[in-house]
Structure formats: structure tokens, C-alpha cells
Amino acid sequence: MNEKMEEEEETCNFEDMGLDDRILKAIAKLGWKKPTLIQEKAISLALEGKDILARARTGSGKTGSYVVPIIHKILKIKQRASEQCTKALILAPTRELCSQAQRNIIEMTSCCSRDVKSVDVSTQQPLSVQKPLLTEKPDIVVGTPSRILGHLSEGNLHLKPGLEMVVIDEADLLFSFGYEKDMKELLTHLPESYQAFLMSATLSDDIKALKSMMLHNPVTLKLEEPQLPTIEKLKQFKLRCEEEDKFLTMYALLKCHIVNQFNEGRYEIIIAADETSLENPSNRANNNKNKRFRRRDYESGISRGIDFRNVTTIINFDFPQSVESYIHRVGRTARADARGMSLSLVCMKETARLEEVEKFLLDSYPQGLTEFKFDMEEASGLRYRSETARRSVTKDAIREARRKEIKVEMLNSQKLKTYFEDNPRDLQVLKHDKVLHVVKVQPHLKNVPDYLVPQSLKNTAKYYPMRKSHTLANGKRAFKSRGQARYQKQQADPLKSFSFEPKKKKRRTK
Numbered sequence: 001m002n003e004k005m006e007e008e009e010e011t012c013n014f015e016d017m018g019l020d021d022r023i024l025k026a027i028a029k030l031g032w033k034k035p036t037l038i039q040e041k042a043i044s045l046a047l048e049g050k051d052i053l054a055r056a057r058t059g060s061g062k063t064g065s066y067v068v069p070i071i072h073k074i075l076k077i078k079q080r081a082s083e084q085c086t087k088a089l090i091l092a093p094t095r096e097l098c099s100q101a102q103r104n105i106i107e108m109t110s111c112c113s114r115d116v117k118s119v120d121v122s123t124q125q126p127l128s129v130q131k132p133l134l135t136e137k138p139d140i141v142v143g144t145p146s147r148i149l150g151h152l153s154e155g156n157l158h159l160k161p162g163l164e165m166v167v168i169d170e171a172d173l174l175f176s177f178g179y180e181k182d183m184k185e186l187l188t189h190l191p192e193s194y195q196a197f198l199m200s201a202t203l204s205d206d207i208k209a210l211k212s213m214m215l216h217n218p219v220t221l222k223l224e225e226p227q228l229p230t231i232e233k234l235k236q237f238k239l240r241c242e243e244e245d246k247f248l249t250m251y252a253l254l255k256c257h258i259v260n261q262f263n264e265g266r267y268e269i270i271i272a273a274d275e276t277s278l279e280n281p282s283n284r285a286n287n288n289k290n291k292r293f294r295r296r297d298y299e300s301g302i303s304r305g306i307d308f309r310n311v312t313t314i315i316n317f318d319f320p321q322s323v324e325s326y327i328h329r330v331g332r333t334a335r336a337d338a339r340g341m342s343l344s345l346v347c348m349k350e351t352a353r354l355e356e357v358e359k360f361l362l363d364s365y366p367q368g369l370t371e372f373k374f375d376m377e378e379a380s381g382l383r384y385r386s387e388t389a390r391r392s393v394t395k396d397a398i399r400e401a402r403r404k405e406i407k408v409e410m411l412n413s414q415k416l417k418t419y420f421e422d423n424p425r426d427l428q429v430l431k432h433d434k435v436l437h438v439v440k441v442q443p444h445l446k447n448v449p450d451y452l453v454p455q456s457l458k459n460t461a462k463y464y465p466m467r468k469s470h471t472l473a474n475g476k477r478a479f480k481s482r483g484q485a486r487y488q489k490q491q492a493d494p495l496k497s498f499s500f501e502p503k504k505k506k507r508r509t510k
């Protein structure tokens with residue numbers, strides 16, 4: 001197989017790529033000023049019709065690098081007024097990744113949504129419910145290999161007449177998620193020739209196998225850029241502490257710092273996520289006897305490649321199990337042209353893993369991760385509080401909190417509204433459902449008196465990038481200050497915003 005390694009060229013703009021005006025408009029709406037390195041290389045090659053195997057670091061804009069040329073080509077094909085058929089197939093290993101690709105397509109077709117239709121079939125609806133969506137022969141179909149295969153086998157989807165492009169996103173995960181057999185079968189449903197794109201963060205053996213299965217004389221784009229953004233864009237900190245002090249540190253950070261910043265409006269959301277064996281999904285597979293469950297489980301995981309937008313800070317409570325996992329966790333921030341920071345808590349037994357990461361990042365971070373200046377002694381006043389807080393987070397308390405959330409979701413659900421109208425007794429039962437376990441609220445822990453706040457946490461705001469990235473393309477800020485939010489809420493409430501000005505009496509002119 002002939003391969004060409006692309007050489008670095010001068011940077012260019014989206015306008016120089018000869019893209020359809022409607023795409024350029026959508027790109028401007030998104031506020032993308034210039035293509036990322038991978039987009040710069042891949043888009044023009046894709047427009048030339050080349051098969052592409054692209055390896056680029058996480059957050060480098062790989063999705064845009066295939067979505068843009070696909071839409072451009074579809075718009076071109078449509079000018080020839082050809083018969084409606086599915087022209088592009090996008091495969092990704094999880095539902096979240098599929099919906100992310102679909103979101104990108106929707107954003108990129110915002111100025112040509114009538115001309116380019118796309119459907120994401122990875123959602124959990126039964127195949128029969130999705131069938132009508134496919135009857136329209138959408139231009140782009142997105143899905144996990146198993147869902148696509150399901151629709152092909154049911155005869156809901158036909159790819160042989162007219163399919164021109166196939167993408168496999170996060171391709172290196174596909175086989176480890178157990179899709180090898182599905183992929184082989186899926187290939188039998190594809191036409192003889194099509195343009196293919198394999199997008200991956202690594203070039204593993206699985207990728208080589210996929211490459212020989214799918215690509216014809218591909219261009220390999222192996223961008224020689226560091227795995228993480230430069231030190232100017234991404235500040236990486238480490239804090240060494242005893243394992244048992246991690247909760248105390250986290251408590252101090254959360255209670256005295258992060259929550260304050262949250263209340264000041266610096267963040268809108270704090271996400272806590274565990275890492276369900278992200279490093280090696282096959283481990284999870286071995287522990288699961290039920291294959292059906294396993295597949296379902298994989299498809300719903302918060303995993304690599306998920307693009308949480310505008311993440312400013314990543315905190316690694318447990319140090320990641322491998323270099324790869326570190327890269328992917330920290331890579332959730334400072335994506336594309338944004339900035340961010342990470343803080344890793346490192347206990348004695350994790351030191352070796354930290355050293356591995358620092359060795360790996362040596363070229364771009366020669367000094368290693370920066371020490372986060374925090375004196376554990378200063379936090380000792382919080383020890384009692386952190387222990388009390390920790391003891392109150394029991395399994396029962398978590399279950400009860402989750403139950404409450406689900407109940408609120410059900411009561412507010414539009415989909416269940418008609419069901420509850422038909423079955424009012426069920427609604428009453430749900431409303432009066434008894435709490436099984438009372439979660440003790442400890443009001444004295446609510447506020448931390450100033451004398452307990454560690455000195456070093458009183459003035460750390462400078463580490464956290466202000467949310468400049470939340471500025472929208474139209475120049476407006478994407479978040480509201482508390483004052484603004486209060487004002488808008490008040491304005492929305494007719495009882496509060498109502499104003500009455502009595503009509504001025506006309507003076508009688510004599």
C-alpha cells in the first residue's frame with residue numbers, strides 16, 4: 001500500500017480552502033477563526049478525494065476535519081440534482097461520540113439545513129421507531145457499528161446505492177469495544193468504492209487492521225505536535241499529599257475555593273466523573289458475563305473524546321492509571337484554541353505513575369508538572385469538617401439523592417405527562433412516595449469561617465483562566481452574572497415586571 005507522509009506547509013484560512021459559502025458562514029457563527037493543524041491538512045486532502053488516516057492529539061478539532069469536507073462534498077453533489085440517497089456514514093464507538101458528531105454536523109449545516117439532512121441512530125430507541133427517519137434517506141447517517149448493522153440487517157438502511165464517504169471516529173477504540181465482527185459484517189453492505197477517513201488519537205495495531213480493511217492508498221496524517229497543548233495554553237499542577245489527606249485537600253479546594261468561584265459565576269457547572277476502566281475497556285468486558293449488557297454499557301460510557309465545552313479546570317483526585325489516560329483526562333480542557341488548567345493530587349503510591357507522565361511530557365514540559373503551592377498544615381483546621389462531610393456520604397445517602405433526582409425528572413417529564421393524565425393514581429403515588437432514608441443536613445457545616453480558610457487558597461484565582469472562551473461568536477458573553485440573572489428572572493415574572501403608568505390627563509385648554 002502506497003503511503004505518503006504529508007509535510008508541513010504554510011498555515012491557511014478556511015476562506016482559502018474553496019469551501020461552500022454556507023459552510024464558511026456556519027464556521028463564522030461558531031467563532032472558529034482559523035483551522036486547527038489537523039483541519040488545515042485534512043480538509044484539503046479530503047476535498048481532493050483522498051482516503052485519510054489521521055492521528056492527532058485529543059481536542060485538536062478532528063471532528064471538524066471530516067465534517068467540513070463531507071458537507072462541502074454533499075452540497076456539491078446536490079448541485080447535480082442527483083437522486084436522494086445516503087452519501088456519508090459516520091461510525092463511532094459510543095453513543096456520546098455519535099451525538100457529538102451529530103451536534104457538529106448540525107452546527108456546520110446551520111446555514112444549509114434544508115439541503116443536508118443527517119440522522120443519529122445511536123440513540124436507545126428501538127430500530128422500528130428510527131426506521132421512518134431512515135426512509136427519507138438522510139444524506140448523513142451517524143451511529144455505532146452495532147446500530148448501523150441492525151438497521152442494515154432490518155433493511156431500513158441501504159448504503160450500496162450512493163454511499164460516497166465513510167468515517168470511523170475514535171477508530172482505535174472500535175476493536176477494543178468489541179466491534180471487530182460487526183465491522184467485518186458491515187463492510188459487506190458498503191459499495192465497492194468510497195472515500196474513507198479513520199480518525200484516531202493513537203496509531204495502534206487495531207488501526208493497522210482497520211486501515212487494511214477500509215482504506216485505499218491513504219494519506220497518513222501523523223501530526224508531530226505534542227500530545228497536550230503548550231504550557232502557555234495548559235497549566236498542569238501537581239500536589240503531593242498523603243492518600244488519607246486527599247479528601248481533606250479536595251474539601252478545602254471545593255469548599256473554600258471552587259464553590260466560591262462557582263458562586264461568583266466563574267463556572268457554570270462542576271462535573272464529577274469516575275473513570276469506569278477507561279484505560280482498558282477489555283478488562284471490563286472480561287468481568288461481564290452478559291454480552292448484551294456489555295455492549296450497551298460501552299455505548300453509554302463517558303469516555304475518551306467527549307467534548308465538554310469550555311472546561312477550565314480538571315482535577316485528578318486519583319492519579320490516572322496510565323499516560324494515555326492522563327492525556328485524555330487532562331485533554332478535556334484547553335481544547336482547540338481555549339486555555340485551561342489541571343491539578344493532580346499525587347500520593348506516595350502514585351509517584352511512579354506521575355514520573356511516567358512527566359517523562360512522557362518532557363519535551364513540552366521540561367520542568368515537569370508545576371508544584372501547586374498548598375500547605376497541608378493550613379488545612380488542618382478543616383480536618384474535622386472534612387471527616388464529618390465524608391462520613392455523611394453513605395451509599396444510602398447517594399441512593400436517596402439519586403432517587404430524588406429521578407422523581408423530579410419524572411414529575412417534570414413532558415413524555416410522561418400524558419401517561420400521568422391517563423393514570424392520575426400513579427402520579428399521586430409518585431408524589432407521595434415516602435423517603436426511605438433521611439439525609440441529615442448539617443447546617444453548621446454550610447459556611448466556612450474565614451479563619452479556617454487556608455491562606456494559600458484565599459488568593460489562587462489567578463491560576464484559573466477567566467472564561468473568555470465563553471464569549472460567543474456574536475461578541476456577547478455566554479454566561480450571565482448573578483445580577484443579570486436576577487434581573488432577567490425578575491423581568492420574566494409578570495407580577496414583578498408589571499409597571500403601570502397612569503395616563504396623563506390632558507390639560508384643558510381654555
Ligand SMILES: Nc1ncnc2c1ncn2[C@@H]1O[C@H](COP(=O)(O)OP(=O)(O)OP(=O)(O)O)[C@@H](O)[C@H]1O
Pocket residue numbers: 031032033034035036039056057058059060061062063064201304305306307309331335336337
Ligand atoms: N478551528 C477551530 N477553532 C476553534 N475551535 C475549534 C476549531 N475546531 C474545533 N474546535 C472546537 O474544539 C473542540 C474540540 O474539537 P473536537 O471534539 O473535534 O476535537 P477532537 O480532536 O475530536 O478531540 P478528541 O480526540 O478528544 O475527540 C470542540 O469544542 C470544537 O468545537
